Every structure is written in C-alpha cells, then in structure tokens.
Amino acid sequence: MAEEKFDVVVVGAGPAGSVAARFAAENGASVLMLEREREPGIPVRCAEGVSHAGIAPFIEIDKRWIASTINVARLFSPNGEHAYMYNNGTGYVLERRLFDAALCEIACKKGAELRLRADAIDLVWENDQICGVKYRHRGEIKTVYCDIVIGADGVESRVGRWAGMKTAVMLEDIDTCYQYTLTNIDLQGDSVDFYFGNQISPGGYIWVFPKSQNTANVGIGISGHLAKNNPPKKLLDEFIGKHFPNAKKTYEVCGGVPTANTLKEIFRDRIMLVGDAARQVNPVTGGGIVQGMIAGSIAGKVAADAVKEKRFDKKFLKKYKKEWDKRLGHLQNLHYALKNKFFQLTDEKFNNIVEICKSIPPEKFTLKELFSSAVKGDPKLVAEIAKAFVVSKFK
Amino acid sequence: MKINMRKCDICGTCVAVCPVDAIYVSEYEVTIDNDKCISCLNCLIVCPAQAITEEE
Numbered sequence: 001m002a003e004e005k006f007d008v009v010v011v012g013a014g015p016a017g018s019v020a021a022r023f024a025a026e027n028g029a030s031v032l033m034l035e036r037e038r039e040p041g042i043p044v045r046c047a048e049g050v051s052h053a054g055i056a057p058f059i060e061i062d063k064r065w066i067a068s069t070i071n072v073a074r075l076f077s078p079n080g081e082h083a084y085m086y087n088n089g090t091g092y093v094l095e096r097r098l099f100d101a102a103l104c105e106i107a108c109k110k111g112a113e114l115r116l117r118a119d120a121i122d123l124v125w126e127n128d129q130i131c132g133v134k135y136r137h138r139g140e141i142k143t144v145y146c147d148i149v150i151g152a153d154g155v156e157s158r159v160g161r162w163a164g165m166k167t168a169v170m171l172e173d174i175d176t177c178y179q180y181t182l183t184n185i186d187l188q189g190d191s192v193d194f195y196f197g198n199q200i201s202p203g204g205y206i207w208v209f210p211k212s213q214n215t216a217n218v219g220i221g222i223s224g225h226l227a228k229n230n231p232p233k234k235l236l237d238e239f240i241g242k243h244f245p246n247a248k249k250t251y252e253v254c255g256g257v258p259t260a261n262t263l264k265e266i267f268r269d270r271i272m273l274v275g276d277a278a279r280q281v282n283p284v285t286g287g288g289i290v291q292g293m294i295a296g297s298i299a300g301k302v303a304a305d306a307v308k309e310k311r312f313d314k315k316f317l318k319k320y321k322k323e324w325d326k327r328l329g330h331l332q333n334l335h336y337a338l339k340n341k342f343f344q345l346t347d348e349k350f351n352n353i354v355e356i357c358k359s360i361p362p363e364k365f366t367l368k369e370l371f372s373s374a375v376k377g378d379p380k381l382v383a384e385i386a387k388a389f390v391v392s393k394f395k
Numbered sequence: 396m397k398i399n400m401r402k403c404d405i406c407g408t409c410v411a412v413c414p415v416d417a418i419y420v421s422e423y424e425v426t427i428d429n430d431k432c433i434s435c436l437n438c439l440i441v442c443p444a445q446a447i448t449e450e451e
Contacts, residue, residue, distance in 0.1 A: 036422050045406060119421050136421070156407020161416045168414045176408060176443045222413065224441045232443050256408025256445035 006032040006113070007132050008300075009146040011120045011159050013040040013104050016275025017152030021059060022107035023300025024150075029110040029307045032144060033104070033163040034135050036119040036224040039099025045255035047179065047288070048379050049192055049209050052090040052188075054268055054281040054290030056298070058065035059106065065098035065320055066188030067211035071190045075354055078197030083357030091192065093209045093217070103293075120143075121161045122150065123271075129165060130270040147312050148303045149271045153294065155256050155279035165265045169279060171224035172340070173260035175204050175286055180221030180231040181211065185244045189213040195239070196350045202226040203343045204286075216243070221257060221286055223343065259283040261336040263328055267317040271300045280324070282332065297324045396427045396438060402446035409438035409447065 004030075010021045015033035025031045035283035037043075048067070055061075059291055070091035076082045115222075117138050123142055132145035151159030155174075160167040187210045195206040203223025210216045220236040232254070240247055249257075258279040266278045274280065275292030282291065302320040306312055398409075403425055410418045410425075417431035418438060427438070429450070439447040 073409040117422070154407065156410040156420045158410065158416075158419070167411075168416075169411050171412060171437055171440060174408065174411055176441045178443050224437075227443075228440045231445060233445075253406075254404045254408075256411055256441060256443070258411065345400060 003145060004012075004032075004143075005145040006030045008032075008148045008150060008303045009034065009147060010112075010142055010150045010152055011133060012036075012152035012154055012275075012277070013107075013114060014100060014292065015152060015153060015243055015289050016277070016280075017101055017150070017298040018100065018107045018151055019101040019293045019296030020150045020274055020300040021112040021296075022103075022110050022309075023297045024303045025107060025110040025112040025300075027301055027304030029304040031107070032106065032146070033112055033114045034118040034120050034133065034144075035114060035116050038116055039097075039101065039112075040104040041097040043253060044096045044251075045177075045179075045253050046096050047209050047219055047286075048211075049207075049287070050092055050094060050289050052092065055092075055293070059295050062102065062360060063094075065095045065102055067093045067095050068189060070192050070210075070226050072192075074191050074193045075357065076193060076195040076275065077351045078200060079351045081351070081354050081358065082193075083354045085357075086192075087183075091193070091307050093211050095211075103367045113283035118349050120153065120159065123159070125372050128246075130268075132186045147270060148306060150296075150299055150303060150318075151271065151273040152292070153275045153277050155258055155276045157273065159271070160263070160273045160277060163268055165263065165268065165273070167263060167277070167279075169258055169260045169274070169366060171227075173258060173279075173283075174224040175221035175257045176224055176232055177204075177219055177221045177257055177286075178236050178254045179213060179217055179252075180236070180240070180247075180249045180327050182218050182240070182244055182247040182285050183215045184246050185214055185216060188212055189214060197347050199347070200239065201235060202230050206236065215250070217246075223259070224256075256285040257288070258283060259286060259336075262324070262332055266324070267314055267320050269314045269317075270312045272303070272317055272320050280328070280332070281335070283336045291332075293330070294327055295324055300327040361379045396429065396432055396434065396436075397433040397448050397450045398427060399424050399446045399448065400424055402444050403442075404444045404446075406443065408441050408443060412441050 073085040119136045122134040193208040204221035260279040274295040280291040281288035417428045
C-alpha cells in the first residue's frame, strides 16, 4: 500500500477533535481523524450539560441531540435546603452520542477524513521530528504521515506523553466520577440540581441533570485525593437510595474529570493538544465540552495556517497557546485558584450560602452579591466563584 | 499493580494520574507495565470502578 500522508492528523473525534479537524479542513488543510471506537461519541462519559451560548457559535441547534432545555439551576446545601439560580441563560442536557456525531459530520462535510476503530499507539519520528502517527486498525498496525498532529485523545491522553510533554495530573487535580442514567423518577424537568457537602461529595458535588420529566443523569465527582476513603459509587448509591428510592438504572458509567489548570505545555514542534488531553476543563464545574471546542477551533485554524506557511515549528504554533490564554486560559487560571478554596468550605458555610440565596427574590438574584454577603471572610473570592458558575456552569 | 478487567470500565482515569507513563488503554483493555510502575498507587486510589489492586 502506498504511504498515506495528510497535512494534519487529529487523534480522537470527540468535540475538541472534530472541531479542530473542521477548522483545519475548512481553512484548506488535508485532515485525517483517528477514532478508537466504532463511532464518535461513545461511550458517553459525561453529565451532558452545556450552555446555549457555549455551543451556538459552533453548531446549529438541532432537537435531535437535545434531551431537555434548562432554565434554572438549584443549589442544595448539606442541610437539604435549596436556592434557585435564574439568569444563567438557556442550557441544554445533550444526547452526547448524537451531538458528537453531528460535530464530526460537520468536519467530514468540510473535507476531513474519519477513520474508525483506529487506535493511535505511537508517534512516528524522523530526524527527531514528529512526522506521523502509528495506529492499530482492525488488527493491523498502520502508519499515517503528517506535518502536524493534534492530540484530542481525552482524559486518558497519551499523544502528549509520546511527544515528551508532561501531562500527568495530581490526585488533587482530577475528580473520580460515577454516573447513572435513572428512570422512574419525578422531576421538574427544566432544572439542573447541584448538591454540595463534605459528607455528600467531598471535594466535588452530586449533579442531577434531567433528560426528561422522569429520567436524569445523576452522578458524583470526588476529588482524587479524597477518593480512597470516599468511593464515588458508594456515596452515589447512598444519595440515590435517599432521594430517588424508586429509581431504575438504565445506564451506568464511570470516569475521570481533570480539574487542573491547562497544561503548561500544550504545543511543541509539529504537535498541539486540545480538550481534556490538554486539561482544558473548568476546574470548578468540571465542564469541558465548550472549552474543548474553543481550543479545537483555535488549534485547527493555526494548523491550517501552518500548512499554508509551511511552518510547523513551535514558534509558529505558539499562536495557539496565545489565543487560548486570551480566550479561556486566563479564566481557567482563576477558576483553578478558586477551586481548592471553594471545595474546602465547611458544611456550615455551604448552608449559610444557600440560606442567603433563598432570601433573595429570583428577579433580584445576582450571585455576585449573594455569595459576597454569604461568606464575609473572603467576599472577593466567593464573588469570583459565583461568576464562574454563572458564566460557565454548563461548560 | 493489577487490573481486574471484569471490573474495569476502560475510562482511562488511571492513565491521567500515572506519573511514569506505565498504563496503556485501548478500545477493549487497560494494561499496566509493571517494569515501569513505581507503585505510587495513584491509579488504585482514583479508579472509580475500584478495578485496580496491589499485586502480592
């Protein structure tokens, strides 16, 4: 077989990879996506919540991949009280399998190629330079050559490691998660619910994201360093037994969510990392879909420009990081600093916050004020956390 | 370290916390290279499926 060569190879066809492939292709590069699974978007390891504002720039909203529309969030304190948060803009609970497929279809329409059951196993080097990707495809080891590799291979990313980048995260900087899709439960249907507390979900939270009036993704995230004594499945099962005793499980999945800062190094000569692989996730909320899409769009465009200019060195690819820092990197930096403090709040503080939230009429609800007054010791910090939830609750 | 593939969900959380790149994940399995492994136990601690144990 003749040697295969593309300008750009994207490893992984999730939201970050598909958007990267699309932007590279529509700006003139030849692009191949390698996807390990038999279709993009599976298995779904995600609570599936996004904001309308976050995804609208990338895709026309299509009810095929929207399970439910969200207008309100509820924050539950450890003592069981709750406060409503309005004014966050519309959100959605997605059908990720169909959403990821739709994003991938756009990339394909723009000219990108997609290879399924193609499991990247190493980079190919020539004269100490990355020049391709080795992958296993239906039992055969194959090589594809390229000028730029984009690693969009998720939380379990190895592409960066092969290039010598430090991608390992500390236990404090990953949430270990467990999630069920539950049915036979009774819900309002347009509210996403967050449960906080050091007994409920240490270092993280429990979420209830409705997919209909009687089904929801119900999951838990525990900070990695606290997971040893607080197994996520056990805590989640306790929660469900208490809150949804008649629920039936129709889907069960687990996974890890990076709650780190963006990696120090997200590009090198001839390589860029995007999405979970680059740890581009909101460390407070754990949301990463929109972050990955934004990073993918930047990296894809930079890759296409690099192809036009025939410049594949890190000096040229630096544009990617510069633009990322400008768009979301700075914000993630802030959220990362806030994360530890937020999840170290005592149960009394959580109770106090929710109590104050409750006393404010919904139409006057501004989180900044509420959180500021809720925690007197550090109002600036809490205001920033509040903003984080408003701006990027679903991202 | 040892992975019980009957419990493993192939989610890759272990790969993210491995400081020495000793864990490999494919479409259908996860493997640990015990020659590279430094027994830091990061993978065992974060595994949401509790599929990893210390080898005797």
